[in-house]
Amino acid sequence: MDELQEIIKKNQKHWDNEVKSGEHYTVPDLDLNTDLLNQFVNGELLFWSDPNAKINNPLLKRIRQYEYANIKGKKVLCLASGGGQQSAMFSLLGADVTVVDISQG
Numbered sequence: 001m002d003e004l005q006e007i008i009k010k011n012q013k014h015w016d017n018e019v020k021s022g023e024h025y026t027v028p029d030l031d032l033n034t035d036l037l038n039q040f041v042n043g044e045l046l047f048w049s050d051p052n053a054k055i056n057n058p059l060l061k062r063i064r065q066y067e068y069a070n071i072k073g074k075k076v077l078c079l080a081s082g083g084g085q086q087s088a089m090f091s092l093l094g095a096d097v098t099v100v101d102i103s104q105g
Helices: 003-020 034-041 058-065 085-092
Strands: 075-079 096-100
Touching: 034 085, 075 085, 085 096
Parallel strands: 075 096
Antiparallel strands: none
16 A cells, blocks of 8 residues: 555544544534524524524534525535535535545544
């Protein structure tokens, strides 16, 4: 095995172990309320009020700040996407999402 392949395998094993140990950044937030998500992104809600959601999610603030609320139908690539939180949000907002990560988990 060459050096690059060895580095890739080591990195992949590390991230697989992070997933197995349940690190919070590897767990997707798939229990999102689509109506509240759209209201927040469109500025109809001043704060994220779903008690089951991550209130201070920086992605949501960035989406609203840069007015990316209208991403329906746009192609989004989530590269090295951790737990996939962003892919779920972009998908719920109507984007065509592709996720690529070194770890299957």
